[in-house]
Every structure is written in C-alpha cells, then in structure tokens.
Amino acid sequence: MADREQLTEWLTATAAGDERAFQQLYGATSSHLYAVLLRILRSPDRAQDALQDAYIRVWQKADTYSPDRGAPLTWLMSIARYRALDLLRRKRPEVAMPEEPDMIATLLEDEQSLSPLEENENQQSLDAIRHCLGTLAPQQRDSVLLAYYEGLTHQELSARMDAPLGTVKSWIRRGLLRLRECLAESSV
Amino acid sequence: MTGSDKNSDLRESSILDAAEYVLGTLDAETRRQVERDMATDAGLSQEVAYWQDRLGVLGLSLEPVEPPDSIWQSIARRTGINTVDAQHEHDRVVSLDQRSAREKSAPEKRSRSRVWQGLAVAASVAAVVMAALLFSNVAADRSQSGQPAYASVLYDKPTGMSWLVTASRQPHKLSVMAMGSYPLPQGKVLRLWLEPENGKVVFLGKWPDSRGEHTLKMPEAVAAKLAHAKRLMVTMEDAGTAPGAGPFKRLMWVSPVARRTG
Structure with missing residues (x-):
C-alpha cells in the first residue's frame, strides 16, 4: 500500500482532475475499502455497487479532503462506509453471506488476522484503538464493533445482543466516551 | 448546574x-x-x-480483498475518465458509443486539466478501432515472404487521422502508413506497445504522427511475442524519456489482436 504522503498527493491531484492519479489512488486503496464493504453489506454485488459509488464520490469530492482532517485512507474508508450504511438502511440483502460470530474476538485477540500494514502510522493507530477497545466493558466493546463492522443500528444491536434499547444506547455512548478518553491519553 | x-x-x-x-x-x-x-x-x-x-x-484490520476489474471499468465509464491501464482502457474504448451521459462533474473536472491533456482525452474518447490487427500465429503463417500477413486500420475520429498497419513475417517488421498528420502536443511522442497473452507489455517503437510510410523493425525475440499478442496499444508520453518511464503516459488507442482465420 502506498504511504500517506503518496495517497495525499494522488488525492490532491484527483481534486485537480488528474485521471491517472485517480486511477492510482483506486489501485492502491480499493482492496481495503472493498473488504470493509463486503463485511458490512455481506453481498458481493452490493459491495461492488457501493465501491463504485464511493469512488465516484471521491472523484467528485476529492477537493474537500484536507490532510488536517485525517489520513487519506481513513477518509476514503469513511466515504465507503457511509455509502454502505445508506444502502444498508434502504434494504437488507435477501441473500447474505454467512455470519462470522467470532469476528469480534478475532479482531481483538488474533494478531494473525491483521493484514500487513506497510504504513507505520496506520499500525500505531490500529494498535492504539485495539488497546483502548480492550479497556472497555465487553458489552460496550462488542456494541461498538458490531456497529462498525456490520452497520447495525441501535435497534438492531438491541435485538442482536438481546438487551433493551436504552441499555444498548448506554453501552454505545459510554463506550465511545471511554474510547475518546483513552485515545487522548494515547495521544494518537 | x-x-x-x-x-x-x-x-x-x-x-x-x-x-x-x-x-x-x-x-x-x-x-x-x-x-x-x-x-x-x-x-x-x-x-x-x-x-x-x-x-x-x-x-484496515480486515484482510484486503481485490475487487473485480469490472468495477474500475464501470467507474471509468461513469466518470468519463480516460484510463491509462490497457486492461481497463480496452473495454472503455469499445463501449464509447453506447456510453450514457457522464457524471455531472466530469466535464468540469476535465476543464481543469491542461489544454493539451484535454486534447488527448478528446482524441482518445472518440478513437475507434476500425479493424482488429490480424496477427495470427507467426510460426503457422504460410503467406509468401514479402506479402502482408496482417493488416489493421486505426482511426481517430475527431481528427480524421488514420493509420494502416501491415506486418510481414520476413523480415520482422511492422509497416505503418500514416494517412495524415496527427496534431501532437509539443514535447510529446506516440509510442507503440504490444501486450502478450501472458507477461509484461513490450515496447515496439515510436508511433508515427506525420504523413507517410514508416517502418518499425523488431528484434526476433520481440517478433516472436507477436504470436501470443493480445492487443496493441499506442500511448502518448513525454519526449526524451525512456518508454513507459516518464511521469506522463496516456493510453490513446487500443487494438485487440484477433487470430487470423483465413
């Protein structure tokens, strides 16, 4: 994967209408975005639609990216995730890929599951958030991760975790505040 | 409180x-x-x-998954961009006539590009490959020496420029007849590439932009690759740079290579 500086350069060039830079940006980042879209949408067709829509938006809105708003890859990731959430809210897929119930445990505990990250900064950020997620109560942590990776709403989380809606909302909010506090302490 | x-x-x-x-x-x-x-x-x-x-x-903690090539092709179609990668460019070129209206922002984006780049885009967008280059298996070619074994026409619609390409087995050469002069931006050259079925793209030589007959001689090793050619491509690049190595490279025309049947 290209480093942050290179991705920023391509994004800036894309904003100026440089088609080759846009293609290079796509080549360097699409596999990461596609992985997340597959996870959330659980359907290759829908994930591919979302991926297309996301990069169309990148092409149109690249000029709104600014390095002080975060790393290029996480900015791209957000665009893709928002698109996936839009699609998800409209209609749940009728044919879904199989669930992976141990996904959260894997993400938190199995170092081998991590893809090789060539960018140290990303790895440090990931280490920090993994550490901070580990400091949350299990229900707080699970609700945040389920929301992120599966795009679940409060109501869906309530059903999935078999807990009252108010309780789930509280888990999420307390978990996020604790996460914010911990990340600030980690100075990441 | x-x-x-x-x-x-x-x-x-x-x-x-x-x-x-x-x-x-x-x-x-x-x-x-x-x-x-x-x-x-x-x-x-x-x-x-x-x-x-x-x-x-x-x-980023998820294992990356490569999306199908068709996704980039769709993005290129929807944005109306001129893609550099031949894998993607081929499909884009042949589907140009059927392409629906571009995304709203595409013309605006393009207007911000440099003028000569815009010219290249316009030319490429309207480029039509009128006939496939008929490279059959060189080893199986039974045509008489000196007779054209393969022929193709490349046509650039906006300029009306066309090139007639013929190839002979002996000696190993391509003959390119330019039917006019192509308005090449200053400091740019056109270059011809061969993409084999398997392996890396091979540089064949400078593609002519001026009227007249031109000959591209090929080493035997390169000529042998013609037997397994998938497509030919013409790029526009910075003059004075090594082929494919300069900062600018734009795919202009693609010609699929079909097996000769007769």
Whole structure:
C-alpha cells in the first residue's frame, strides 16, 4: 500500500482532475475499502455497487479532503462506509453471506488476522484503538464493533445482543466516551 | 448546574453526536441534523473528522480483498475518465458509443486539466478501432515472404487521422502508413506497445504522427511475442524519456489482436 504522503498527493491531484492519479489512488486503496464493504453489506454485488459509488464520490469530492482532517485512507474508508450504511438502511440483502460470530474476538485477540500494514502510522493507530477497545466493558466493546463492522443500528444491536434499547444506547455512548478518553491519553 | 458543567455537557454531546454519526448508529433524522450542524459548527465538523480517522483504522484490520476489474471499468465509464491501464482502457474504448451521459462533474473536472491533456482525452474518447490487427500465429503463417500477413486500420475520429498497419513475417517488421498528420502536443511522442497473452507489455517503437510510410523493425525475440499478442496499444508520453518511464503516459488507442482465420 502506498504511504500517506503518496495517497495525499494522488488525492490532491484527483481534486485537480488528474485521471491517472485517480486511477492510482483506486489501485492502491480499493482492496481495503472493498473488504470493509463486503463485511458490512455481506453481498458481493452490493459491495461492488457501493465501491463504485464511493469512488465516484471521491472523484467528485476529492477537493474537500484536507490532510488536517485525517489520513487519506481513513477518509476514503469513511466515504465507503457511509455509502454502505445508506444502502444498508434502504434494504437488507435477501441473500447474505454467512455470519462470522467470532469476528469480534478475532479482531481483538488474533494478531494473525491483521493484514500487513506497510504504513507505520496506520499500525500505531490500529494498535492504539485495539488497546483502548480492550479497556472497555465487553458489552460496550462488542456494541461498538458490531456497529462498525456490520452497520447495525441501535435497534438492531438491541435485538442482536438481546438487551433493551436504552441499555444498548448506554453501552454505545459510554463506550465511545471511554474510547475518546483513552485515545487522548494515547495521544494518537 | 454551573457554566463549566454546561460546557462539559455540550462537549460530551458533541463528541457523542460525532462518534455515533461516524459509527452509523444515529437514526435518520438525527443523522441529518448532525449534517446540518456540521455546516455551521466547525468544532463538530472537526470532531467528526477525528472519529473518521480513529475508527477508520478498524477497517484496515480486515484482510484486503481485490475487487473485480469490472468495477474500475464501470467507474471509468461513469466518470468519463480516460484510463491509462490497457486492461481497463480496452473495454472503455469499445463501449464509447453506447456510453450514457457522464457524471455531472466530469466535464468540469476535465476543464481543469491542461489544454493539451484535454486534447488527448478528446482524441482518445472518440478513437475507434476500425479493424482488429490480424496477427495470427507467426510460426503457422504460410503467406509468401514479402506479402502482408496482417493488416489493421486505426482511426481517430475527431481528427480524421488514420493509420494502416501491415506486418510481414520476413523480415520482422511492422509497416505503418500514416494517412495524415496527427496534431501532437509539443514535447510529446506516440509510442507503440504490444501486450502478450501472458507477461509484461513490450515496447515496439515510436508511433508515427506525420504523413507517410514508416517502418518499425523488431528484434526476433520481440517478433516472436507477436504470436501470443493480445492487443496493441499506442500511448502518448513525454519526449526524451525512456518508454513507459516518464511521469506522463496516456493510453490513446487500443487494438485487440484477433487470430487470423483465413
């Protein structure tokens, strides 16, 4: 994967209408975005639609990216995730890929599951958030991760975790505040 | 409640709105409200950016999955961009006539490109490959020496420029008859490439932009690759740079290589 500086350069060039830079940006980042879209949408067709829509938006809105708003890859990731959430809210897929119930445990505990990250900064950020997620109560942590990776709403989380809606909302909010506090302490 | 407490509550509320907005757990109405507030509240907007950056790395913990090639082709079609990669460019070129209206922003984007780049894009967009280059298996070719074994015409619609390409087995050469002069931007050259069925793209030589007959001689090793050629490509590149190595390279025309049947 290209480093942050290179991705920023391509994004800036894309904003100026440089088609080759846009293609290079796509080549360097699409596999990461596609992985997340597959996870959330659980359907290759829908994930591919979302991926297309996301990069169309990148092409149109690249000029709104600014390095002080975060790393290029996480900015791209957000665009893709928002698109996936839009699609998800409209209609749940009728044919879904199989669930992976141990996904959260894997993400938190199995170092081998991590893809090789060539960018140290990303790895440090990931280490920090993994550490901070580990400091949350299990229900707080699970609700945040389920929301992120599966795009679940409060109501869906309530059903999935078999807990009252108010309780789930509280888990999420307390978990996020604790996460914010911990990340600030980690100075990441 | 003290002023300090109020500020703290506001701060906490802003953090949660931003975090849940990024996480995607807000209901539709609250989500829209956060979007409206972001337009006027720089602090909220900054907080959203913070969470996008922090939670965004969670996505990087997943094993990357390569999307199908067709996705890039669709993106290229929808944005109307001129893609450089031959794998993608071929399909884009042949589908040009059927292409629907481009995305709204594409013309605006293009107008920001350099003028000569725009010229190249316009030329490429309208380029039509009128006939496939008929490279059959060289070893199986039984045509008489000196007789054209393969022929093709490349046609650039906006300029009316065309090239007639013929190839002979002995000696190993391509003959290119340019039917006019192509308006090449200053400092640029056209280059011809061969893409084999398997393996890397091979540089064949400079593609002529001036009227007349031109000959491209090929080493035997390169000529042998013609037997397994998938397509020919012409790129525009910076003059004075090594083929394919310069900072600028734009695919202009693609000619699929079909097996000769007769």
